[in-house]
Amino acid sequence: MIKIANVSKVFENGKTKLEAVKDISLKINKGEIFGIIGLSGAGKSTLIRCLNRLEEPTEGKIFINDLELTSLNKEDLRLARKNIGMIFQHFNLLDQKTVYENIAFPLRLEKLGKKQIDARVNQLLEYVDLKDKKNNYPSQLSGGQKQRVAIARAIANNPKILLSDEGTSALDPKTTKSILELLKKIRDEFNITIVMITHQMEVVKEICDRVAIMENGQIVEINTVENLFKNPKTKVAHSFINSLQGNVEEEIINPKNYKGKIIRLSFMGDSAKKPIVSKVIRNFNIDVNILSGNINKLHASSIGNLTLELIGEDDEINNALLFLKNESVHVEVI
Amino acid sequence: MAEMIIPSILETIYMVSVSTIFSILLGFPLGVLLVITEKGSIWEKPLFNKILGGIINVLRSIPFIILMIIVFPISKLIVGKTIGTTATIVPLSIAAAPFVARVMEGSLKETPKGVIESSLAMGATVPQIVFKVLIPESLPSIVSGITLTIINLIGYSAMAGAIGGGGLGNLAIRFGLYSRKTDIMIASIIVIIILVQGIQFLGNRISKIVNKK
Numbered sequence: 001m002i003k004i005a006n007v008s009k010v011f012e013n014g015k016t017k018l019e020a021v022k023d024i025s026l027k028i029n030k031g032e033i034f035g036i037i038g039l040s041g042a043g044k045s046t047l048i049r050c051l052n053r054l055e056e057p058t059e060g061k062i063f064i065n066d067l068e069l070t071s072l073n074k075e076d077l078r079l080a081r082k083n084i085g086m087i088f089q090h091f092n093l094l095d096q097k098t099v100y101e102n103i104a105f106p107l108r109l110e111k112l113g114k115k116q117i118d119a120r121v122n123q124l125l126e127y128v129d130l131k132d133k134k135n136n137y138p139s140q141l142s143g144g145q146k147q148r149v150a151i152a153r154a155i156a157n158n159p160k161i162l163l164s165d166e167g168t169s170a171l172d173p174k175t176t177k178s179i180l181e182l183l184k185k186i187r188d189e190f191n192i193t194i195v196m197i198t199h200q201m202e203v204v205k206e207i208c209d210r211v212a213i214m215e216n217g218q219i220v221e222i223n224t225v226e227n228l229f230k231n232p233k234t235k236v237a238h239s240f241i242n243s244l245q246g247n248v249e250e251e252i253i254n255p256k257n258y259k260g261k262i263i264r265l266s267f268m269g270d271s272a273k274k275p276i277v278s279k280v281i282r283n284f285n286i287d288v289n290i291l292s293g294n295i296n297k298l299h300a301s302s303i304g305n306l307t308l309e310l311i312g313e314d315d316e317i318n319n320a321l322l323f324l325k326n327e328s329v330h331v332e333v334i
Numbered sequence: 335m336a337e338m339i340i341p342s343i344l345e346t347i348y349m350v351s352v353s354t355i356f357s358i359l360l361g362f363p364l365g366v367l368l369v370i371t372e373k374g375s376i377w378e379k380p381l382f383n384k385i386l387g388g389i390i391n392v393l394r395s396i397p398f399i400i401l402m403i404i405v406f407p408i409s410k411l412i413v414g415k416t417i418g419t420t421a422t423i424v425p426l427s428i429a430a431a432p433f434v435a436r437v438m439e440g441s442l443k444e445t446p447k448g449v450i451e452s453s454l455a456m457g458a459t460v461p462q463i464v465f466k467v468l469i470p471e472s473l474p475s476i477v478s479g480i481t482l483t484i485i486n487l488i489g490y491s492a493m494a495g496a497i498g499g500g501g502l503g504n505l506a507i508r509f510g511l512y513s514r515k516t517d518i519m520i521a522s523i524i525v526i527i528i529l530v531q532g533i534q535f536l537g538n539r540i541s542k543i544v545n546k547k
Contacts, residue, residue, distance in 0.1 A: 054451055054454065054455060078458075079457060080457075081454070081455055081457040082456070082457040085455075085456075086452065088448055090446075090448055092446070092448040092451065092452035093449070094449065094467065094471060095449075095546060096470050096473060096474075096544075096545070096546050096547065105453075105456070105466070106456045109456060109457065109458050109459075109466075137547075139546065150452075153456075
Protein backbone atom coordinates (compact mmCIF):
# COMPACT_ATOMS: atom_id res chain seq x y z
CA MET A 1 0.00 0.00 0.00
CA ILE A 2 2.62 2.50 1.07
CA LYS A 3 6.18 1.72 0.15
CA ILE A 4 9.08 3.83 1.28
CA ALA A 5 12.28 2.93 -0.54
CA ASN A 6 15.66 4.23 0.65
CA VAL A 7 14.30 7.64 1.58
CA SER A 8 16.70 10.23 2.97
CA LYS A 9 16.15 13.85 3.83
CA VAL A 10 18.98 16.29 4.39
CA PHE A 11 18.35 19.83 5.56
CA GLU A 12 21.02 22.24 4.48
CA ASN A 13 21.38 25.57 6.14
CA GLY A 14 24.47 27.31 4.87
CA LYS A 15 27.36 25.19 6.05
CA THR A 16 25.45 23.04 8.50
CA LYS A 17 23.92 19.83 7.22
CA LEU A 18 21.29 17.92 9.11
CA GLU A 19 20.44 14.39 8.08
CA ALA A 20 16.92 14.12 9.46
CA VAL A 21 16.01 10.86 7.72
CA LYS A 22 18.68 8.35 6.78
CA ASP A 23 17.98 5.74 4.13
CA ILE A 24 14.67 4.45 5.42
CA SER A 25 12.82 1.62 3.71
CA LEU A 26 9.44 0.52 4.93
CA LYS A 27 6.21 -1.09 3.78
CA ILE A 28 2.85 -0.26 5.30
CA ASN A 29 -0.10 -2.53 4.52
CA LYS A 30 -3.55 -1.46 3.44
CA GLY A 31 -5.93 -0.90 6.34
CA GLU A 32 -3.15 -1.01 8.86
CA ILE A 33 -2.66 1.44 11.71
CA PHE A 34 1.06 1.95 11.64
CA GLY A 35 2.83 3.86 14.37
CA ILE A 36 6.17 5.58 14.12
CA ILE A 37 7.49 6.41 17.54
CA GLY A 38 10.61 8.28 18.54
CA LEU A 39 11.89 11.05 20.74
CA SER A 40 11.78 14.60 19.43
CA GLY A 41 14.46 15.13 16.84
CA ALA A 42 14.40 11.49 15.76
CA GLY A 43 13.19 12.49 12.29
CA LYS A 44 9.76 10.91 12.48
CA SER A 45 7.89 14.11 11.63
CA THR A 46 10.13 14.68 8.60
CA LEU A 47 9.49 11.12 7.48
CA ILE A 48 5.68 11.38 7.64
CA ARG A 49 5.79 14.75 5.86
CA CYS A 50 7.70 13.03 3.05
CA LEU A 51 4.69 10.74 2.57
CA ASN A 52 2.69 13.56 1.00
CA ARG A 53 5.76 15.53 -0.02
CA LEU A 54 5.11 18.45 2.28
CA GLU A 55 8.80 17.74 2.69
CA GLU A 56 10.66 16.74 -0.46
CA PRO A 57 12.81 13.67 0.13
CA THR A 58 16.42 14.32 -0.83
CA GLU A 59 16.77 10.74 -2.02
CA GLY A 60 14.64 7.66 -2.39
CA LYS A 61 11.20 6.80 -3.67
CA ILE A 62 7.74 6.73 -2.18
CA PHE A 63 4.99 4.60 -3.68
CA ILE A 64 1.33 4.86 -2.80
CA ASN A 65 -0.50 1.87 -4.34
CA ASP A 66 2.08 1.46 -7.11
CA LEU A 67 1.91 5.18 -7.90
CA GLU A 68 5.34 6.66 -7.54
CA LEU A 69 4.60 9.82 -5.60
CA THR A 70 8.17 11.05 -5.80
CA SER A 71 8.08 11.14 -9.62
CA LEU A 72 4.95 13.28 -9.93
CA ASN A 73 5.02 16.87 -11.16
CA LYS A 74 3.46 19.64 -9.09
CA GLU A 75 -0.01 19.37 -10.58
CA ASP A 76 -0.19 15.57 -10.38
CA LEU A 77 1.12 15.72 -6.84
CA ARG A 78 -1.64 18.18 -5.93
CA LEU A 79 -4.25 15.77 -7.26
CA ALA A 80 -2.62 12.78 -5.58
CA ARG A 81 -2.68 14.59 -2.24
CA LYS A 82 -6.47 14.52 -2.28
CA ASN A 83 -6.17 10.81 -1.56
CA ILE A 84 -4.01 11.43 1.49
CA GLY A 85 -5.68 13.11 4.47
CA MET A 86 -3.56 14.61 7.19
CA ILE A 87 -4.10 15.82 10.73
CA PHE A 88 -1.67 17.84 12.80
CA GLN A 89 -0.66 18.41 16.40
CA HIS A 90 -2.02 21.96 16.36
CA PHE A 91 -5.11 21.12 14.28
CA ASN A 92 -4.46 23.86 11.67
CA LEU A 93 -8.10 24.84 11.29
CA LEU A 94 -9.28 28.03 9.63
CA ASP A 95 -9.87 30.30 12.62
CA GLN A 96 -12.14 32.69 10.75
CA LYS A 97 -14.47 29.94 9.53
CA THR A 98 -17.17 27.98 11.32
CA VAL A 99 -16.91 24.28 12.04
CA TYR A 100 -19.25 23.69 9.11
CA GLU A 101 -17.12 25.76 6.73
CA ASN A 102 -13.92 24.11 7.91
CA ILE A 103 -15.27 20.68 7.05
CA ALA A 104 -16.74 21.99 3.79
CA PHE A 105 -13.37 23.46 2.77
CA PRO A 106 -11.90 20.42 0.95
CA LEU A 107 -15.27 19.85 -0.73
CA ARG A 108 -15.36 23.45 -1.93
CA LEU A 109 -11.87 22.96 -3.36
CA GLU A 110 -13.46 20.21 -5.46
CA LYS A 111 -16.12 22.69 -6.57
CA LEU A 112 -18.91 20.32 -5.55
CA GLY A 113 -22.51 21.50 -5.66
CA LYS A 114 -24.07 23.21 -2.67
CA LYS A 115 -26.47 20.37 -1.93
CA GLN A 116 -23.78 17.75 -2.21
CA ILE A 117 -21.52 19.70 0.15
CA ASP A 118 -24.31 20.23 2.64
CA ALA A 119 -25.20 16.55 2.71
CA ARG A 120 -21.60 15.42 3.12
CA VAL A 121 -20.76 18.00 5.82
CA ASN A 122 -23.82 17.10 7.86
CA GLN A 123 -22.97 13.44 7.56
CA LEU A 124 -19.41 14.12 8.76
CA LEU A 125 -20.60 16.37 11.60
CA GLU A 126 -22.71 13.50 12.84
CA TYR A 127 -19.86 11.04 12.40
CA VAL A 128 -17.49 13.04 14.60
CA ASP A 129 -20.28 13.93 17.02
CA LEU A 130 -20.19 17.71 16.56
CA LYS A 131 -23.63 18.42 15.14
CA ASP A 132 -24.41 20.99 17.81
CA LYS A 133 -21.12 22.85 17.15
CA LYS A 134 -21.84 23.33 13.46
CA ASN A 135 -21.95 27.12 13.62
CA ASN A 136 -19.26 27.61 16.23
CA TYR A 137 -15.81 28.94 15.48
CA PRO A 138 -12.64 26.99 16.35
CA SER A 139 -11.82 29.43 19.17
CA GLN A 140 -15.00 28.27 20.90
CA LEU A 141 -13.98 24.60 20.85
CA SER A 142 -11.86 22.42 23.13
CA GLY A 143 -8.70 20.77 21.80
CA GLY A 144 -10.43 17.45 21.32
CA GLN A 145 -13.31 19.05 19.44
CA LYS A 146 -10.86 20.90 17.20
CA GLN A 147 -9.11 17.65 16.33
CA ARG A 148 -12.49 16.08 15.54
CA VAL A 149 -13.17 18.89 13.09
CA ALA A 150 -9.71 18.37 11.58
CA ILE A 151 -10.37 14.64 11.25
CA ALA A 152 -13.74 15.23 9.59
CA ARG A 153 -12.05 17.65 7.20
CA ALA A 154 -9.24 15.17 6.48
CA ILE A 155 -11.62 12.35 5.56
CA ALA A 156 -14.20 14.50 3.73
CA ASN A 157 -12.92 13.47 0.31
CA ASN A 158 -12.72 9.77 1.25
CA PRO A 159 -8.93 9.49 1.18
CA LYS A 160 -7.24 6.10 1.20
CA ILE A 161 -4.57 7.15 3.64
CA LEU A 162 -4.68 9.25 6.77
CA LEU A 163 -1.49 10.71 8.20
CA SER A 164 -1.38 11.91 11.78
CA ASP A 165 1.54 14.12 12.70
CA GLU A 166 1.45 14.03 16.51
CA GLY A 167 -2.34 14.26 16.27
CA THR A 168 -2.90 13.62 19.96
CA SER A 169 0.18 15.26 21.46
CA ALA A 170 -1.59 18.47 22.43
CA LEU A 171 -4.48 16.67 24.11
CA ASP A 172 -5.03 15.38 27.63
CA PRO A 173 -5.08 11.58 28.19
CA LYS A 174 -8.86 11.27 28.24
CA THR A 175 -9.33 13.26 25.04
CA THR A 176 -6.44 11.37 23.44
CA LYS A 177 -8.30 8.16 24.07
CA SER A 178 -11.48 9.41 22.45
CA ILE A 179 -9.58 10.67 19.40
CA LEU A 180 -7.80 7.34 19.08
CA GLU A 181 -11.13 5.54 19.28
CA LEU A 182 -12.42 7.75 16.48
CA LEU A 183 -9.38 6.97 14.31
CA LYS A 184 -9.86 3.27 14.94
CA LYS A 185 -13.50 3.51 14.00
CA ILE A 186 -12.53 5.25 10.75
CA ARG A 187 -10.04 2.51 9.90
CA ASP A 188 -12.52 -0.26 10.72
CA GLU A 189 -15.36 1.27 8.75
CA PHE A 190 -13.58 2.72 5.73
CA ASN A 191 -10.48 0.51 5.61
CA ILE A 192 -8.26 3.59 5.53
CA THR A 193 -4.55 3.09 6.14
CA ILE A 194 -3.46 5.23 9.07
CA VAL A 195 0.14 6.27 9.67
CA MET A 196 0.75 7.98 12.97
CA ILE A 197 3.75 9.77 14.31
CA THR A 198 3.92 9.98 18.05
CA HIS A 199 6.23 10.19 21.01
CA GLN A 200 3.64 8.63 23.31
CA MET A 201 3.79 4.88 23.88
CA GLU A 202 0.18 5.06 25.10
CA VAL A 203 -0.91 5.87 21.55
CA VAL A 204 0.97 2.92 20.08
CA LYS A 205 -0.33 0.61 22.76
CA GLU A 206 -3.89 1.78 22.25
CA ILE A 207 -4.43 1.42 18.51
CA CYS A 208 -1.39 0.52 16.45
CA ASP A 209 -1.03 -2.80 14.67
CA ARG A 210 2.63 -2.38 13.93
CA VAL A 211 5.19 0.10 15.05
CA ALA A 212 8.55 1.39 13.89
CA ILE A 213 10.92 2.95 16.38
CA MET A 214 13.03 5.79 15.10
CA GLU A 215 16.27 7.08 16.51
CA ASN A 216 18.69 9.53 14.86
CA GLY A 217 16.88 9.42 11.52
CA GLN A 218 16.84 5.65 11.29
CA ILE A 219 14.36 2.91 12.05
CA VAL A 220 16.02 0.82 14.74
CA GLU A 221 13.22 -1.62 15.35
CA ILE A 222 10.05 -2.58 13.55
CA ASN A 223 7.57 -5.06 14.89
CA THR A 224 3.98 -5.85 15.68
CA VAL A 225 2.93 -4.09 18.86
CA GLU A 226 2.39 -7.42 20.66
CA ASN A 227 5.88 -8.62 19.87
CA LEU A 228 7.39 -5.29 20.77
CA PHE A 229 5.90 -5.44 24.23
CA LYS A 230 6.77 -9.10 24.57
CA ASN A 231 10.32 -8.84 23.45
CA PRO A 232 11.69 -5.34 22.82
CA LYS A 233 15.08 -5.63 21.15
CA THR A 234 16.53 -2.17 21.45
CA LYS A 235 17.25 0.07 24.37
CA VAL A 236 14.92 2.78 23.04
CA ALA A 237 12.08 0.29 22.79
CA HIS A 238 12.70 -0.69 26.40
CA SER A 239 12.68 2.89 27.55
CA PHE A 240 9.47 3.63 25.64
CA ILE A 241 7.74 0.66 27.27
CA ASN A 242 9.07 1.68 30.65
CA SER A 243 7.74 5.19 30.05
CA LEU A 244 4.24 3.82 30.36
CA GLN A 245 2.69 4.37 33.72
CA GLY A 246 3.44 1.54 36.12
CA ASN A 247 6.27 0.09 34.04
CA VAL A 248 9.32 0.92 36.07
CA GLU A 249 11.11 -2.38 36.43
CA GLU A 250 14.44 -2.40 34.64
CA GLU A 251 15.81 0.80 36.02
CA ILE A 252 15.45 -0.29 39.60
CA ILE A 253 16.47 -3.91 39.20
CA ASN A 254 20.18 -4.38 38.91
CA PRO A 255 21.13 -8.08 38.78
CA LYS A 256 24.33 -7.37 40.69
CA ASN A 257 22.30 -6.56 43.76
CA TYR A 258 20.77 -10.03 43.88
CA LYS A 259 22.19 -13.42 44.70
CA GLY A 260 19.86 -15.39 42.45
CA LYS A 261 19.20 -15.30 38.73
CA ILE A 262 16.97 -12.48 37.54
CA ILE A 263 14.53 -13.34 34.78
CA ARG A 264 11.82 -11.43 33.02
CA LEU A 265 8.72 -13.29 31.87
CA SER A 266 6.27 -12.04 29.26
CA PHE A 267 2.86 -13.61 29.08
CA MET A 268 0.41 -13.20 26.28
CA GLY A 269 -3.04 -14.55 25.68
CA ASP A 270 -3.71 -17.97 27.29
CA SER A 271 -0.40 -18.31 29.06
CA ALA A 272 -1.42 -15.38 31.23
CA LYS A 273 -4.23 -17.40 32.73
CA LYS A 274 -2.18 -20.36 33.93
CA PRO A 275 -0.74 -20.55 37.47
CA ILE A 276 2.78 -20.79 36.08
CA VAL A 277 4.74 -19.35 38.96
CA SER A 278 3.27 -21.70 41.55
CA LYS A 279 3.92 -24.63 39.21
CA VAL A 280 7.56 -23.64 39.02
CA ILE A 281 7.87 -23.50 42.76
CA ARG A 282 6.17 -26.84 43.20
CA ASN A 283 8.02 -28.72 40.45
CA PHE A 284 11.52 -27.47 41.05
CA ASN A 285 13.58 -27.10 44.12
CA ILE A 286 14.01 -23.34 43.95
CA ASP A 287 12.77 -20.24 45.68
CA VAL A 288 11.05 -17.52 43.70
CA ASN A 289 11.12 -13.89 44.65
CA ILE A 290 8.75 -11.58 42.77
CA LEU A 291 10.46 -8.26 42.08
CA SER A 292 7.96 -6.47 39.87
CA GLY A 293 5.06 -7.04 37.57
CA ASN A 294 2.65 -5.29 35.28
CA ILE A 295 0.04 -5.84 32.61
CA ASN A 296 -0.22 -3.80 29.40
CA LYS A 297 -3.57 -3.78 27.72
CA LEU A 298 -3.00 -3.54 23.97
CA HIS A 299 -5.83 -2.98 21.57
CA ALA A 300 -6.03 -6.63 20.57
CA SER A 301 -4.65 -8.46 23.60
CA SER A 302 -2.90 -8.10 26.92
CA ILE A 303 0.73 -8.59 27.76
CA GLY A 304 1.89 -9.30 31.27
CA ASN A 305 5.43 -8.87 32.46
CA LEU A 306 6.88 -10.37 35.60
CA THR A 307 10.40 -9.98 36.91
CA LEU A 308 11.51 -12.78 39.21
CA GLU A 309 14.56 -13.73 41.19
CA LEU A 310 15.21 -17.49 41.10
CA ILE A 311 17.30 -18.79 43.99
CA GLY A 312 18.66 -22.33 44.05
CA GLU A 313 21.03 -24.78 42.34
CA ASP A 314 22.02 -23.91 38.77
CA ASP A 315 20.67 -27.18 37.41
CA GLU A 316 17.31 -26.64 38.99
CA ILE A 317 17.13 -23.11 37.69
CA ASN A 318 17.96 -24.22 34.16
CA ASN A 319 15.28 -26.87 34.30
CA ALA A 320 12.82 -24.30 35.52
CA LEU A 321 13.72 -22.02 32.62
CA LEU A 322 13.19 -24.88 30.19
CA PHE A 323 9.82 -25.58 31.74
CA LEU A 324 8.79 -21.93 31.40
CA LYS A 325 9.80 -21.88 27.75
CA ASN A 326 7.63 -24.93 27.12
CA GLU A 327 4.68 -23.17 28.67
CA SER A 328 4.84 -20.60 25.84
CA VAL A 329 6.11 -17.91 28.13
CA HIS A 330 8.76 -15.60 26.79
CA VAL A 331 11.78 -15.76 29.09
CA GLU A 332 14.59 -13.30 29.21
CA VAL A 333 17.51 -13.60 31.58
CA ILE A 334 18.65 -10.24 32.78
CA MET B 335 -16.16 80.05 8.75
CA ALA B 336 -18.43 77.05 8.21
CA GLU B 337 -18.82 77.85 4.51
CA MET B 338 -15.05 77.54 4.16
CA ILE B 339 -14.58 74.46 6.32
CA ILE B 340 -17.43 72.29 5.02
CA PRO B 341 -16.35 72.26 1.33
CA SER B 342 -12.79 71.52 2.47
CA ILE B 343 -13.99 68.58 4.56
CA LEU B 344 -15.83 67.21 1.55
CA GLU B 345 -12.74 67.69 -0.61
CA THR B 346 -10.58 65.83 1.89
CA ILE B 347 -13.08 62.99 2.18
CA TYR B 348 -13.22 62.77 -1.63
CA MET B 349 -9.44 62.77 -2.07
CA VAL B 350 -8.81 60.31 0.73
CA SER B 351 -11.55 57.86 -0.17
CA VAL B 352 -10.75 57.71 -3.88
CA SER B 353 -7.00 57.42 -3.29
CA THR B 354 -7.60 54.76 -0.63
CA ILE B 355 -9.45 52.69 -3.21
CA PHE B 356 -6.76 53.16 -5.84
CA SER B 357 -3.87 52.55 -3.48
CA ILE B 358 -5.49 49.31 -2.31
CA LEU B 359 -6.16 48.24 -5.88
CA LEU B 360 -2.49 48.82 -6.64
CA GLY B 361 -0.93 47.80 -3.35
CA PHE B 362 -2.97 44.80 -2.27
CA PRO B 363 -2.01 42.55 -5.19
CA LEU B 364 1.62 43.57 -4.67
CA GLY B 365 1.34 42.59 -1.01
CA VAL B 366 -0.08 39.19 -2.00
CA LEU B 367 2.78 38.73 -4.50
CA LEU B 368 5.34 39.65 -1.85
CA VAL B 369 3.98 36.94 0.42
CA ILE B 370 3.49 34.08 -2.03
CA THR B 371 6.73 34.54 -4.01
CA GLU B 372 8.88 34.57 -0.92
CA LYS B 373 11.35 31.71 -0.47
CA GLY B 374 9.58 28.72 1.02
CA SER B 375 6.14 30.07 0.22
CA ILE B 376 3.44 28.63 -2.05
CA TRP B 377 4.63 30.24 -5.32
CA GLU B 378 8.36 30.58 -4.73
CA LYS B 379 10.04 33.18 -7.01
CA PRO B 380 12.97 34.47 -4.96
CA LEU B 381 14.46 36.76 -7.64
CA PHE B 382 11.12 38.33 -8.53
CA ASN B 383 10.44 38.76 -4.82
CA LYS B 384 13.74 40.60 -4.29
CA ILE B 385 13.19 42.93 -7.25
CA LEU B 386 9.61 43.72 -6.23
CA GLY B 387 10.68 44.32 -2.64
CA GLY B 388 13.43 46.62 -3.87
CA ILE B 389 11.11 48.71 -6.04
CA ILE B 390 8.66 49.05 -3.17
CA ASN B 391 11.44 50.16 -0.84
CA VAL B 392 12.64 52.79 -3.32
CA LEU B 393 9.14 54.19 -3.77
CA ARG B 394 8.63 54.30 -0.03
CA SER B 395 11.89 56.16 0.48
CA ILE B 396 10.92 59.15 -1.66
CA PRO B 397 9.45 61.95 0.48
CA PHE B 398 5.83 62.51 -0.43
CA ILE B 399 6.22 66.17 -1.39
CA ILE B 400 8.94 65.26 -3.89
CA LEU B 401 7.05 62.24 -5.21
CA MET B 402 4.10 64.52 -5.83
CA ILE B 403 6.18 66.75 -8.04
CA ILE B 404 7.79 63.79 -9.82
CA VAL B 405 4.38 62.41 -10.78
CA PHE B 406 3.05 65.75 -12.03
CA PRO B 407 3.34 64.51 -15.65
CA ILE B 408 1.36 61.38 -14.82
CA SER B 409 -1.31 63.45 -13.10
CA LYS B 410 -1.50 65.65 -16.15
CA LEU B 411 -1.82 62.60 -18.37
CA ILE B 412 -4.60 61.02 -16.33
CA VAL B 413 -6.53 63.97 -14.95
CA GLY B 414 -5.52 66.69 -17.36
CA LYS B 415 -4.06 69.03 -14.74
CA THR B 416 -1.55 69.01 -11.91
CA ILE B 417 -3.26 70.98 -9.19
CA GLY B 418 -6.60 70.66 -7.49
CA THR B 419 -8.32 67.90 -5.59
CA THR B 420 -8.72 65.37 -8.38
CA ALA B 421 -5.15 65.79 -9.62
CA THR B 422 -3.85 65.11 -6.11
CA ILE B 423 -5.47 61.68 -6.09
CA VAL B 424 -2.79 60.44 -8.51
CA PRO B 425 0.28 61.11 -6.30
CA LEU B 426 -1.68 60.12 -3.20
CA SER B 427 -2.51 56.71 -4.68
CA ILE B 428 1.02 56.18 -5.98
CA ALA B 429 2.55 57.20 -2.67
CA ALA B 430 0.25 55.01 -0.60
CA ALA B 431 0.36 51.90 -2.84
CA PRO B 432 3.82 50.65 -1.72
CA PHE B 433 2.84 51.39 1.87
CA VAL B 434 -0.31 49.30 1.37
CA ALA B 435 1.77 46.52 -0.18
CA ARG B 436 4.00 46.31 2.91
CA VAL B 437 1.11 46.58 5.36
CA MET B 438 -0.83 43.86 3.54
CA GLU B 439 2.28 41.71 3.36
CA GLY B 440 2.50 41.91 7.14
CA SER B 441 -1.18 41.08 7.55
CA LEU B 442 -1.17 38.12 5.19
CA LYS B 443 1.93 36.72 6.85
CA GLU B 444 0.02 36.38 10.10
CA THR B 445 -1.70 33.28 8.71
CA PRO B 446 -0.01 30.38 10.54
CA LYS B 447 2.27 28.27 8.34
CA GLY B 448 0.51 25.14 9.48
CA VAL B 449 -2.83 26.34 8.09
CA ILE B 450 -1.25 26.85 4.67
CA GLU B 451 0.41 23.45 4.91
CA SER B 452 -2.87 21.75 5.73
CA SER B 453 -4.43 23.41 2.66
CA LEU B 454 -1.54 22.16 0.53
CA ALA B 455 -2.03 18.70 1.98
CA MET B 456 -5.68 18.88 0.87
CA GLY B 457 -4.58 19.60 -2.69
CA ALA B 458 -5.49 23.30 -2.84
CA THR B 459 -4.17 25.33 -5.79
CA VAL B 460 -2.21 28.55 -5.29
CA PRO B 461 -5.20 30.81 -6.14
CA GLN B 462 -7.42 28.74 -3.84
CA ILE B 463 -4.97 29.23 -0.99
CA VAL B 464 -4.77 32.97 -1.65
CA PHE B 465 -8.50 33.59 -1.90
CA LYS B 466 -9.89 30.93 0.42
CA VAL B 467 -7.20 30.84 3.09
CA LEU B 468 -4.72 33.72 3.17
CA ILE B 469 -7.12 36.62 2.63
CA PRO B 470 -10.09 35.42 4.72
CA GLU B 471 -7.82 34.28 7.56
CA SER B 472 -6.06 37.64 7.78
CA LEU B 473 -9.17 39.76 7.27
CA PRO B 474 -9.14 41.39 10.73
CA SER B 475 -5.54 42.41 10.23
CA ILE B 476 -6.30 43.61 6.68
CA VAL B 477 -9.04 45.85 8.06
CA SER B 478 -6.56 47.33 10.56
CA GLY B 479 -4.13 47.86 7.70
CA ILE B 480 -6.72 49.71 5.64
CA THR B 481 -7.52 51.90 8.65
CA LEU B 482 -3.85 52.73 8.96
CA THR B 483 -3.71 53.53 5.22
CA ILE B 484 -6.70 55.89 5.40
CA ILE B 485 -5.18 57.77 8.33
CA ASN B 486 -1.86 58.01 6.52
CA LEU B 487 -3.63 59.34 3.45
CA ILE B 488 -5.33 62.04 5.53
CA GLY B 489 -1.86 63.11 6.59
CA TYR B 490 -0.51 63.01 3.02
CA SER B 491 -3.54 64.90 1.71
CA ALA B 492 -2.91 67.67 4.23
CA MET B 493 0.66 67.88 2.94
CA ALA B 494 -0.60 67.97 -0.62
CA GLY B 495 -2.50 71.10 0.41
CA ALA B 496 0.83 72.91 0.52
CA ILE B 497 1.26 72.58 -3.23
CA GLY B 498 -2.24 73.23 -4.39
CA GLY B 499 -3.93 70.04 -3.36
CA GLY B 500 -7.13 71.36 -1.88
CA GLY B 501 -8.95 70.05 1.18
CA LEU B 502 -8.44 70.73 4.86
CA GLY B 503 -4.66 70.84 4.59
CA ASN B 504 -4.85 73.50 1.93
CA LEU B 505 -7.26 75.50 4.09
CA ALA B 506 -5.06 75.27 7.14
CA ILE B 507 -1.93 76.29 5.26
CA ARG B 508 -3.35 78.91 2.91
CA PHE B 509 -5.72 80.71 5.24
CA GLY B 510 -4.45 79.70 8.62
CA LEU B 511 -0.72 79.86 8.17
CA TYR B 512 -0.10 82.30 5.29
CA SER B 513 -2.97 84.70 6.03
CA ARG B 514 -2.61 84.40 9.77
CA LYS B 515 -6.21 83.40 10.35
CA THR B 516 -5.45 81.31 13.42
CA ASP B 517 -9.10 80.40 14.04
CA ILE B 518 -9.38 78.74 10.62
CA MET B 519 -6.11 76.91 11.12
CA ILE B 520 -7.18 75.60 14.50
CA ALA B 521 -10.63 74.66 13.22
CA SER B 522 -9.07 72.73 10.28
CA ILE B 523 -6.73 70.88 12.57
CA ILE B 524 -9.57 70.00 14.97
CA VAL B 525 -11.60 68.60 12.08
CA ILE B 526 -8.63 66.51 10.94
CA ILE B 527 -8.18 65.20 14.49
CA ILE B 528 -11.87 64.26 14.65
CA LEU B 529 -11.61 62.52 11.27
CA VAL B 530 -8.57 60.52 12.34
CA GLN B 531 -10.09 59.56 15.69
CA GLY B 532 -13.38 58.58 14.08
CA ILE B 533 -11.73 56.42 11.42
CA GLN B 534 -9.47 54.72 13.95
CA PHE B 535 -12.47 53.98 16.16
CA LEU B 536 -14.51 52.61 13.26
CA GLY B 537 -11.58 50.57 11.96
CA ASN B 538 -10.99 48.98 15.36
CA ARG B 539 -14.66 48.14 15.68
CA ILE B 540 -14.92 46.54 12.24
CA SER B 541 -11.71 44.59 12.74
CA LYS B 542 -13.09 43.25 16.01
CA ILE B 543 -16.43 42.33 14.49
CA VAL B 544 -14.90 40.37 11.61
CA ASN B 545 -12.43 38.58 13.87
CA LYS B 546 -13.74 35.17 14.93
CA LYS B 547 -10.51 34.06 16.53
